[in-house]
Every structure is written in C-alpha cells, then in structure tokens.
Amino acid sequence: MTLLSTISIPRALGAAVVFFLSRTVITKAISIYSTVRAFNKSVTPYAGILWLHPFRSVALVSGPWFPSRSHIGSFYKTFAPYKNRGSTAVASVLFRNSIPTIWLADPQGIQTVAGEAVLFQKDIDAYGALNFYGQNLIGVEGSDWRRHRKVAKSAFNETGNAFVWAETIRAVNEWFAHLDAAQVHEKQPIIVDAAKDLLQLALIVISSAGFGRRASWTQNASTVAPPGHLMAFGPAVFAAVDHLHTKVLTPGWLYTLSERFDIPVVGRVVRDTVYAYEALQRHIMELVSLSRAWVVEGKVASMDAGLLRNLVEANMALQDDEDAPKGSPNAFKSLTEDELLSNSFAFLLAGHETTAHSLSFAVGFLALHPEAQRKIYEEALLLWPDGTPTSASTSSYKECMPKLPYTTAVFHETIRLFPAVVRLSKLVHADATIPAQRFTTNASGKVDLDSIRDTTVHVKTGSMVMLDIFALHQNPICWGPDATEFKPERFIDTESYRWPRDAFVAFSAGPRNCIGQRFALTESVCFLASLVRTYEISVPATLRGKSFEEQKRVMLDWTPGVTMVPNNCVVSLTRR
Numbered sequence: 001m002t003l004l005s006t007i008s009i010p011r012a013l014g015a016a017v018v019f020f021l022s023r024t025v026i027t028k029a030i031s032i033y034s035t036v037r038a039f040n041k042s043v044t045p046y047a048g049i050l051w052l053h054p055f056r057s058v059a060l061v062s063g064p065w066f067p068s069r070s071h072i073g074s075f076y077k078t079f080a081p082y083k084n085r086g087s088t089a090v091a092s093v094l095f096r097n098s099i100p101t102i103w104l105a106d107p108q109g110i111q112t113v114a115g116e117a118v119l120f121q122k123d124i125d126a127y128g129a130l131n132f133y134g135q136n137l138i139g140v141e142g143s144d145w146r147r148h149r150k151v152a153k154s155a156f157n158e159t160g161n162a163f164v165w166a167e168t169i170r171a172v173n174e175w176f177a178h179l180d181a182a183q184v185h186e187k188q189p190i191i192v193d194a195a196k197d198l199l200q201l202a203l204i205v206i207s208s209a210g211f212g213r214r215a216s217w218t219q220n221a222s223t224v225a226p227p228g229h230l231m232a233f234g235p236a237v238f239a240a241v242d243h244l245h246t247k248v249l250t251p252g253w254l255y256t257l258s259e260r261f262d263i264p265v266v267g268r269v270v271r272d273t274v275y276a277y278e279a280l281q282r283h284i285m286e287l288v289s290l291s292r293a294w295v296v297e298g299k300v301a302s303m304d305a306g307l308l309r310n311l312v313e314a315n316m317a318l319q320d321d322e323d324a325p326k327g328s329p330n331a332f333k334s335l336t337e338d339e340l341l342s343n344s345f346a347f348l349l350a351g352h353e354t355t356a357h358s359l360s361f362a363v364g365f366l367a368l369h370p371e372a373q374r375k376i377y378e379e380a381l382l383l384w385p386d387g388t389p390t391s392a393s394t395s396s397y398k399e400c401m402p403k404l405p406y407t408t409a410v411f412h413e414t415i416r417l418f419p420a421v422v423r424l425s426k427l428v429h430a431d432a433t434i435p436a437q438r439f440t441t442n443a444s445g446k447v448d449l450d451s452i453r454d455t456t457v458h459v460k461t462g463s464m465v466m467l468d469i470f471a472l473h474q475n476p477i478c479w480g481p482d483a484t485e486f487k488p489e490r491f492i493d494t495e496s497y498r499w500p501r502d503a504f505v506a507f508s509a510g511p512r513n514c515i516g517q518r519f520a521l522t523e524s525v526c527f528l529a530s531l532v533r534t535y536e537i538s539v540p541a542t543l544r545g546k547s548f549e550e551q552k553r554v555m556l557d558w559t560p561g562v563t564m565v566p567n568n569c570v571v572s573l574t575r576r
C-alpha cells in the first residue's frame with residue numbers, strides 16, 4: 001500500500017491550507033515584531049497596530065466605528081494617545097505591509113516634515129481616485145507637482161479674492177431672500193440645516209468665482225441644458241458633487257460591467273455618475289476654450305471667469321521649451337488640456353466641501369456661544385451700519401476684510417477645533433530626523449509644563465509619517481490647558497501674546513500648503529459677518545433647556561468623510 005493511498009485528498013488539502021495559513025500568520029507576526037522592536041521607545045512610545053491604512057477609503061468608510069476612539073488611527077482620538085504616552089510623537093505599525101508609521105502632534109515636527117518637500121513626499125496613491133480627467137495638483141508629486149503648482153499659483157491672486165468677496169455677497173443675499181420667502185411671519189425664527197444650505201452656497205461661490213458661471217439658489221435641476229450639453233452648468237456641478245463618493249469608491253471594472261450589463265440599483269447609480277461627470281466635463285472644456293479666446297482677444301481685465309481664466313492665461317504664458325532635450329524636466333512646462341480640466345475640477349472639489357463644512361461648524365459654534373456672536377455683530381455693525389451690503393460696490397474686499405479681525409478669529413478657531421482635513425500622510429524618501437517633545441502628566445492628568453524636553457525622532461526611508469492636524473490643534477503645550485474649548489480670542493495677538501503660528505496647520509504648511517486658503521478665508525469671513533449682521537443665530541427649540549454639553553454634543557457631532565462632515569448642524573435664525 002503506498003503512502004499516497006493512505007492519505008485522503010481532502011485531508012491533504014486541509015493540511016496544505018493549515019500549513020499555508022500558519023506560514024502567513026507567522027511571517028506577518030515576525031515582520032510586525034521586527035518593526036516594533038526597531039522603534040526607539042524612549043523617543044517614540046509604541047501606540048499599536050494600524051489595522052487599516054489611515055488614509056484609504058476603507059478607513060474613511062469605517063471611520064466612526066473602527067478603530068475605537070482611544071486607539072491610534074481613530075479619527076476621534078485627538079491628543080489623548082500622545083498625552084497617555086508622554087510624547088508628541090508616537091509609533092505604530094501598519095498591518096498590511098508592516099511599515100513603521102510615526103504619528104506627530106508636534107508643531108516643530110509637523111513644520112519640519114511639511115517644509116521638506118523632497119525628503120517627505122505626499123502619499124499620492126491615496127489620491128489616485130481624484131485624478132478624474134487627468135493629473136491635477138492634488139494628486140502629483142516631485143517635478144510634476146512643481147509644474148502644476150507654478151501654473152496654479154498665478155490663478156489665485158488678490159483680484160480673484162475681490163471677486164470671491166463680491167460673489168459671496170451676491171450668494172448670501174440670495175440665500176437670505178430664499179430664507180425670508182419661506183417664512184410665514186416676519187421675526188418668526190427660521191430653522192436651517194446649516195450643512196445642507198452651506199454646501200449649496202459654497203458651490204454657488206466656487207462656480208461663479210472659479211468658473212465665471214453664475215449659479216443661483218433659484219437655478220435647480222429643471223434648468224434647460226444649453227445646446228451641445230447634457231445638463232445646465234449649475235445642475236451638472238451639483239450632480240457631480242452628489243456622485244463624488246461613488247466616483248471615488250467605484251472600481252474601474254464596475255464601470256465596464258455596468259456599461260455591458262443591466263445590474264440592478266448599482267448599475268443605475270454608476271451610470272448616473274458617468275453621466276454627471278460627462279456633463280460637467282463638457283462645460284469645463286467649453287470654459288477652457290472660452291477663457292483661451294478671452295486671453296487671445298486681450299480681455300485680460302475681465303474678471304468673469306476668476307480662477308479658470310487665470311489658470312488658462314498663466315498656462316498660455318508658460319511657453320513649452322522646445323529646445324530642451326526630450327524627457328528633461330524643462331521639456332514640457334505647460335499643462336495639457338486634460339490637466340487643465342482636471343485642475344479646474346480639483347479646485348471645485350477642494351474648494352467647496354472644505355469651506356462649507358468649516359462654515360457649518362462655525363455657525364454651530366456661534367449658536368452655542370452668544371458672546372462670540374455679539375462680538376462679530378458689533379464688528380459688522382460698525383462696518384455696515386445700514387445693514388448687510390447687497391453688492392461689493394458699496395462694500396469692497398480691500399476695505400472690509402482688514403476690519404473684521406474678530407470674525408477672522410472665529411473662523412480660525414473653528415478650523416482649529418474642526419480642521420476639514422484631519423490628517424495628512426507623508427512617505428519618507430531618505431533617512432531623516434524630526435523634532436518632537438517628551439513630557440509627563442501631573443496628578444490631575446494635565447501636562448506638566450516643567451517636564452517638557454526636546455527630543456529627536458529618527459525615521460528610515462520607506463516609513464510613513466502621519467501629520468495629525470486634529471491632535472496638534474488640541475495639544476495643550478501649544479494651546480494651553482483650555483485647548484479643547486472654543487475661544488476665538490486666542491487668534492488675536494496682544495502686546496504680551498502672539499498666537500502660535502506653527503501649531504496651526506488647518507491649511508497644512510510648507511510649500512505644499514493649501515493654495516486656496518485666501519479664497520476660503522475671504523468667502524468665510526464675508527459669509528459670517530453678513531449672517532450675524534442680518535440674523536441672530538440660536539440653538540433649535542428641540543435643544544433648548546438641555547445642558548450646554550448636550551447641546552454641543554448634538555450640534556457639533558461629525559463623521560469622517562472626504563472632509564469632516566457635520567451631522568446635525570441645525571440652527572434657528574431670527575432676523576435682527
């Protein structure tokens with residue numbers, strides 16, 4: 001009798017599976033163990049395994065539930081893991097590929113990493129899904145990024161900011177008219193879902209100031225598509241944004257499958273997504289040609305296409321260097337048609353949800369903090385004694401922006417506590433050192449300021465560094481023991497106090513910082529001052545009588561998404 005005939009085939013297969021699984025588990029355990037052993041725990045205490053890549057869609061989708069709030073990698077953990085381990089840098093290991101990942105909530109550490117664009121590069125694989133029509137500024141690195149940034153930089157200028165101001169005033173007044181029309185009695189409070197209305201408002205502003213297409217509150221899906229188009233511009237923008245998550249999360253093969261077969265429900269969603277993006281693409285292509293014609297005809301003074309016209313103009317001014325050797329970085333400087341299209345779309349995406357969600361949290365904070373609201377009101381009253389301006393001709397950007405310092409502080413304080421982008425990942429391209437701090441906590445669990453000492457973290461090529469914006473913004477060493485509280489005054493310099501610039505990175509830092517930050521600030525300050533000048537904001541009747549903590553918990557609740565998404569930012573507005 002041969003050996004083979006005594007062992008049945010199922011048993012042999014079972015043994016092979018057990019052997020294969022055991023080998024996989026042991027290999028993985030050894031590689032994770034070696035990574036953890038290599039950490040210098042006196043500098044970067046070990047904080048645990050990261051079961052999900054903190055920057056991929058799976059982490060975003062499961063964000064509210066996994067990992068749990070106290071665990072490293074959770075979107076809600078803030079400064080706690082750093083405080084518990086007495087360090088502004090903690091180490092973890094990524095399960096999938098066992099690479100070391102250093103989490104940073106240190107101002108100097110984050111400034112160093114963000115400032116060294118060659119040593120620490122953006123993890124662009126995580127942004128691949130945003131390269132919709134071609135490459136864009138958000139999803140490229142190295143010389144490609146410099147090429148995109150050079151052209152894009154010219155698109156964001158002070159003339160453009162004045163245009164953003166003007167378009168915000170127009171959009172805000174339209175919104176007020178829309179709210180008043182829905183009101184039965186004057187002075188009766190209006191209940192507003194801030195997150196919903198502000199997404200629409202921010203889209204209107206970016207459509208106009210970015211693309212020169214005036215969308216409005218009254219323009220809805222029934223608007224007729226112009227000849228050669230699938231939808232009118234406004235509805236195309238709204239549809240593309242509505243289908244953004246499907247667009248980002250749907251794998252390529254599902255698109256192909258949906259084209260060939262009629263898959264129930266999923267097929268329709270995918271087809272609607274393709275249709276919306278095709279509709280928007282036609283508009284942007286047309287706007288790019290229009291902008292080019294304007295520039296060629298010399299209508300340079302026209303502001304009517306804002307960002308896009310500036311982008312096209314800057315791109316035309318950058319001549320491709322035909323004499324440069326093929327393949328050299330100078331061989332092709334200007335952006336291709338697809339890249340122009342992709343960048344326009346990137347501005348639209350990066351520029352509307354971030355601003356809308358930040359403003360929703362600001363409105364929530366103002367409802368919870370009447371004293372901050374009163375200070376904005378006093379500032380706006382002084383500037384606009386006759387009421388909110390209805391046009392930028394009576395209230396210009398240049399004249400008004402510098403006169404709204406408290407409103408600006410409210411916006412900064414909001415995005416300190418609710419930074420739209422919670423964390424940023426960087427890949428280490430050469431061995432490097434990063435500054436950090438170690439400290440101890442006292443009996444009441446507070447950081448002992450006398451115990452703080454500077455230290456240096458060594459990171460190796462191939463590791464990952466996570467810039468923990470949310471945690472840095474609540475680091476008590478930088479922001480004080482009341483770091484978790486809403487206090488706009490902390491953003492106002494006095495003779496004896498200068499607010500800690502290095503510890504505020506809501507717009508990131510270094511050469512790769514947010515190119516649209518002035519755009520966002522202009523729109524936000526104009527919006528907040530106009531809103532408070534016109535309405536008194538308060539918590540909705542359903543929350544009155546509840547404790548402040550409970551009101552705060554409900555109104556400022558959020559879920560991780562592409563940005564921080566407010567869940568219940570409903571407020572009551574009463575005309576002043």
Ligand code: HEM
Nearest residue numbers: 137350351354355358420421506507508514515516519520
């Ligand atoms: C409150 C509003 C905003 C916040 C909090 C914000 C935040 C950020 C952050 C943190 C980054 C760095 C992202 C990274 O490195 O992966 C970034 C980059 C960027 N932002 Fe913003 N942003 C805001 C508004 C805007 C607006 C209004 C625009 C355009 C109209 C815009 C366009 C961009 C672009 C194009 C980049 C990529 C820059 C580059 O990689 O060179 N953002 N933003």
